[in-house]
Amino acid sequence: MTEIVRLLDTDGTVLEHERYALPEPERLLELYRGLVLGRRFNEQANSLVRQGRLAVYPSSRGQEACQIGAAAALRGGDWLFPTYRDTVAVVQRGVPPVEALTLLTGDWHCGYDPLAHRIAPQATPLATQLPHAVGVGHAARLRGEDTVVLALCGDGATSEGDFHEALNFAAVFTSPVVFLVQNNKYAISVPLSRQTAAESLADKGIGYGMPAVLVDGNDPAAVTAVLDEAVARAASGAGPTLVEADTYRLEAHTNADDAGRYRSELEVAEWTERDPLPRLRAYLRGTGLLGAARETELEEAAEEFASLVRQGVSAMAAPRPGALFAEVYGTPTQRLATQAALLDTELRAGAGTR
Amino acid sequence: MSAEKLTMAAAINTALRDAMRADDSVLVFGEDVGPLGGVFRVTEGLTDSFGAARCFDTPLAESGILGMAIGLAMNGMHPVVEMQFDAFAYPAFEQITSHLAKMRNRTRGALHLPVVVRVPYAGGIGGVEHHCDSSESYYAHTPGLTVLAPATSADAYGLLRAAIEYPDPVIFLEPKKRYFASEEADIREPVAPIGTAELRRAGRDATLITYGPSVPVALAAAEQAAAEGRELGVLDLRSLVPLDEQTIAEAVRASGRAVVIAETPGFASVAAELAALIGERCFHHLEAPVRRVTGFDIPYPPPKLERHHLPSIDRILDAVDELQWEHA
Numbered sequence: 001m002t003e004i005v006r007l008l009d010t011d012g013t014v015l016e017h018e019r020y021a022l023p024e025p026e027r028l029l030e031l032y033r034g035l036v037l038g039r040r041f042n043e044q045a046n047s048l049v050r051q052g053r054l055a056v057y058p059s060s061r062g063q064e065a066c067q068i069g070a071a072a073a074l075r076g077g078d079w080l081f082p083t084y085r086d087t088v089a090v091v092q093r094g095v096p097p098v099e100a101l102t103l104l105t106g107d108w109h110c111g112y113d114p115l116a117h118r119i120a121p122q123a124t125p126l127a128t129q130l131p132h133a134v135g136v137g138h139a140a141r142l143r144g145e146d147t148v149v150l151a152l153c154g155d156g157a158t159s160e161g162d163f164h165e166a167l168n169f170a171a172v173f174t175s176p177v178v179f180l181v182q183n184n185k186y187a188i189s190v191p192l193s194r195q196t197a198a199e200s201l202a203d204k205g206i207g208y209g210m211p212a213v214l215v216d217g218n219d220p221a222a223v224t225a226v227l228d229e230a231v232a233r234a235a236s237g238a239g240p241t242l243v244e245a246d247t248y249r250l251e252a253h254t255n256a257d258d259a260g261r262y263r264s265e266l267e268v269a270e271w272t273e274r275d276p277l278p279r280l281r282a283y284l285r286g287t288g289l290l291g292a293a294r295e296t297e298l299e300e301a302a303e304e305f306a307s308l309v310r311q312g313v314s315a316m317a318a319p320r321p322g323a324l325f326a327e328v329y330g331t332p333t334q335r336l337a338t339q340a341a342l343l344d345t346e347l348r349a350g351a352g353t354r
Numbered sequence: 355m356s357a358e359k360l361t362m363a364a365a366i367n368t369a370l371r372d373a374m375r376a377d378d379s380v381l382v383f384g385e386d387v388g389p390l391g392g393v394f395r396v397t398e399g400l401t402d403s404f405g406a407a408r409c410f411d412t413p414l415a416e417s418g419i420l421g422m423a424i425g426l427a428m429n430g431m432h433p434v435v436e437m438q439f440d441a442f443a444y445p446a447f448e449q450i451t452s453h454l455a456k457m458r459n460r461t462r463g464a465l466h467l468p469v470v471v472r473v474p475y476a477g478g479i480g481g482v483e484h485h486c487d488s489s490e491s492y493y494a495h496t497p498g499l500t501v502l503a504p505a506t507s508a509d510a511y512g513l514l515r516a517a518i519e520y521p522d523p524v525i526f527l528e529p530k531k532r533y534f535a536s537e538e539a540d541i542r543e544p545v546a547p548i549g550t551a552e553l554r555r556a557g558r559d560a561t562l563i564t565y566g567p568s569v570p571v572a573l574a575a576a577e578q579a580a581a582e583g584r585e586l587g588v589l590d591l592r593s594l595v596p597l598d599e600q601t602i603a604e605a606v607r608a609s610g611r612a613v614v615i616a617e618t619p620g621f622a623s624v625a626a627e628l629a630a631l632i633g634e635r636c637f638h639h640l641e642a643p644v645r646r647v648t649g650f651d652i653p654y655p656p657p658k659l660e661r662h663h664l665p666s667i668d669r670i671l672d673a674v675d676e677l678q679w680e681h682a
Binding site: 130140143172 | 381412417422595
């Protein structure tokens with residue numbers, strides 16, 4: 001059984017580790033700020049679903065340490081490959097929140113420019129983005145660049161064939177990819193025990209010939225330290241790393257899901273005790289890095305952030321029906337041009353109202 | 355350079371070679387395409403000439419190959435991947451239909467994927483099971499894919515060069531039966547662009563519409579019909595998506611009769627689409643209902659029986675005979 005890396009205990013006590021050091025105080029403060037804003041973002045997005053402004057939102061509440069740690073570990077030119085549950089990481093990495101939520105408002109595209117941000121579109125199917133991450137990394141390697149690609153997935157995705165193929169390709173091609181599996185214990189309703197008979201997901205690394213680390217995914221300091229090392233390793237040309245983050249999805253799969261049908265309140269309560277926010281807060285308060293003034297400032301920043309998200313989503317223009325034809329091909333085919341014209345004629349005649 | 359005898363395999367090899375020479379970002383990879391040169395030897399010598407970074411073998415996993423190609427294209431490369439056989443491409447189906455085909459749309463045009471997927475397809479080579487599928491309809495049915503089906507060595511060269519320079523993903527269907535058939539071809543002559551059909555033989559009485567491995571069969575049928583006094587035109591589609599609807603409609607309107615020919619099982623196929631399209635666009639010019647000569651709606655048959663499945667000269671001419679000539 002792989003041993004778990006933990007640098008902060010649930011009460012914020014520092015745990016000595018022979019290999020990983022606690023990140024610097026300024027970095028920890030930055031991480032904490034990310035956690036606070038990320039948590040507020042998750043709450044705000046949930047509210048927007050309730051108000052009917054988002055079609056759906058897969059919340060990462062409880063997993064913010066992985067979200068913020070992932071964004072923090074990447075350097076300027078690095079790439080992130082997020083899933084649908086990783087909006088907080090996407091936003092933390094610099095995508096304007098309204099752009100990151102575009103798809104979930106019911107629009108037809110991912111909302112942001114993946115090339116400009118070096119963030120792939122959030123993946124809706126499971127694990128399919130992982131081989132893409134290997135390709136992006138391999139291209140960089142062929143050009144002699146030290147770009148690193150951080151690819152995210154969940155525990156359910158480790159059962160998919162693309163997870164296996166991506167890890168195997170990455171190892172064979174020594175690709176600069178870090179695979180971060182957020183093991184949040186459920187794939188919608190199905191528990192980890194139905195996904196694998198392995199003792200840990202990190203144990204799978206040995207089968208691919210790549211180092212693997214099991215980290216406490218609710219310890220922001222440990223997640224960041226482990227990812228830092230994996231990113232440095234990939235950038236040095238030494239190849240991929242598999243990181244399993246032990247975490248928990250505090251919300252249901254999405255707002256359309258009823259988690260009460262498959263897990264107990266007691267279990268949720270136990271994991272709430274391991275919440276990454278109070279843990280880092282306790283450490284920062286205990287060491288005097290976080291004072292009352294700074295906390296108030298952060299709370300205000302989070303509220304301001306939430307307000308911007310609210311206003312931005314409310315102000316979004318409705319998608320144009322004609323746009324559906326615009327980017328199927330670089331040059332629309334004659335058939336598409338004809339169909340676009342048909343829809344346009346219908347719209348001009350007032351169709352779509354019944 | 356003038357015309358020379360050239361097999362389709364050699365034409366494709368030359369196209370890959372010329373494309374790799376012209377552009378350092380062109381990468382060729384797949385299963386056995388490296389030192390072996392591919393099971394059909396289509397990539398022969400490319401690793402030797404361009405190095406293992408430009409032409410390389412991958413682990414045996416088609417979804418991984420396609421997924422890696424998508425990532426490479428996202429980051430500035432022009433991958434040309436080989437799916438070893440038609441039916442062995444199916445593990446890559448999700449990557450092709452959900453990602454390769456949709457990335458431009460999902461990203462509002464910010465990401466386009468210049469990936470060419472070479473698929474040796476169709477039958478007539480005595481292959482055992484899972485080696486001879488006509489898989490074109492799956493791809494043609496998927497919005498976002500461009501689907502090319504060359505029938506000649508010249509087109510194999512010209513269309514592959516065009517496909518590699520194309521900004522969007524192309525499924526490039528190579529008729530295995532034609533790989534080693536030698537024919538006159540001048541690959542320095544430009545070919546008609548993607549999205550255009552070509553009339554291979556003019557004929558006023560009826561039009562045979564086909565593509566890929568069935569083009570030579572249709573030409574042979576037309577030759578025989580001519581000996582029997584009936585002039586059949588042969589239209590080679592070359593490009594299934596985009597489809598040259600204008601040229602199809604013009605040819606059928608001129609002759610008034612059409613037979614669509616393809617190896618694929620006919621139900622819900624490209625051949626079915628062609629018949630429907632001709633009905634919609636040429637109804638008042640038709641002297642008879644459009645006939646389809648396709649493979650049967652069965653799993654591809656074994657080597658000892660495949661001749662009964664494939665469109666033959668006789669079956670094509672029988673279909674032509676049924677085009678209500680009593681009204682002519």
